[in-house]
Amino acid sequence: MSRRPNALPAPAATNLNPLTPFPPPPEPLIGRERWLEQAEERLALHGVVAITGLSGSGKSALAATLARAAQPNIHWLTIYPEVSSSSDDLLFQVALPLAQLAPDTWHSLHLLHQTVRAYPLSVRLQIVLAAYSSIANTTTLILDGIEQLNDPGALALVCALCDHVARKGGAKLRMIIAGRELPYALTRYALEPLAPLDATSISAWATQLGQPLDEAEVSQLLTASAGLPGAVAAALQPNLATHLSADIVIWQQFRQLSPAEQQLLIELARAASPPTLSFEQRILLTRLEELHLVTRRSGAPPEVAPQIQALVRTLG
Incomplete structure (x- = not known):
């Protein structure tokens, strides 16, 4: 196998902890009993469920409740446009738990990534799926913020993953998708959108x-x-x-925001012109948008909610 010159060695699997922690489920989960029951049924039958609803409607809370019951192998992946901007990036994140669960496969994928010849995404995807199938316990992948995926290749990858899991009935791999909107191909797995609490x-x-x-x-x-x-x-x-x-x-x-999130809101509210945001601030901006504190429209600068602008004025 031809290697790229000066290729870095594969990371040591023992130094990685890819099974990412997930948000603590709310105690109790009230007003979502019907959705929880339906989601559990779909996961048991098909291995795939998609959760949709407005920002702040409890999508992540419901997904976290489902994830808690799916332990031990859980990988929570929050989608950010800057981080999951291509099918290659997304496949890497989906495969990351294999560094701990199947280190030999992880090492092979790392070597494939460094070869001069570009191996097709479909080949690498089959390797990842075969590795998950060989693991004793079922792995649950949660993709939160699916509406942030703008790359057609990345969207096609998610659809292919879900279809594969559904064909296998969730035997060794299960998928939970959450987002304000879903690609059309994933609507077949969707629950009824989460309604406001009464x-x-x-x-x-x-x-x-x-x-x-x-x-x-x-x-x-x-x-x-x-x-x-x-x-x-x-x-x-x-x-x-x-x-x-x-x-x-x-x-x-x-x-309840972190100090960095509070500072970013204050800067946006006080800025006379659109500020230049760092990589970390762009990730924070996505969370602020989910909380309805900031609105982003295509081609326009971030717009801070009027209530926040009024709050910032009171802060001096």
Whole structure:
């Protein structure tokens, strides 16, 4: 096999921990019982399920709940345009658990990547699938943020993976796809889009957290949050039962951001012209968009939500 000059040695599998941690599932998962039951049935029958809904509707929370039941081999992959920008990049991320689960195959894939001759993606995909089939325990791959995949080749790769898993009935590999939108070819695996929480679910959630709300407070929170679990969770903090305005919801969301995310929001809100963002900031921007704190349109600079702009003004 011809090698590229100065090729780097394959990484030592023992130094990698590719089975990535996933977001902690909410306790309890309220208002999503029907979707959870349907998702568990589809995973058991076909090995593939796709979760869709608005930003903040609880897609990742539902996927994390499913992932918790799928241990031990779980690989959570959040899609970012800058990181998963091609089919080659995505296949590498999908194959990453093999560094621990099947180190010989991982080493072979690494060598193939360094050869002068470019091996077709289909060949490398078959190697990856064969490796997963040889592992004793079932591996669950979670792809979160599928709408961020813009490369046709990467989308085709995801569709091929899901179709392969479905044909095998999820025997050794299972797929959970989550995103605001799905490629048409994946709609066959989709649950009904996640609906906003109703007043009954919000009331039950608050009671479970030891913060019972009366009917007027539940109605106020439902209006302020639009029933989106992410906004409801931000509001259901201690001592907020009598102050559930939309401004409080936004403030709580802001407080729960990391310092880097808060700083990026402040910079965007105060910028007179579109700032130049670093690689790390572009990744943070994707999360802020998912939380409805920033809006991005094709060809336009990021637009900060009016509530955040007002909040930044109060910060001085």
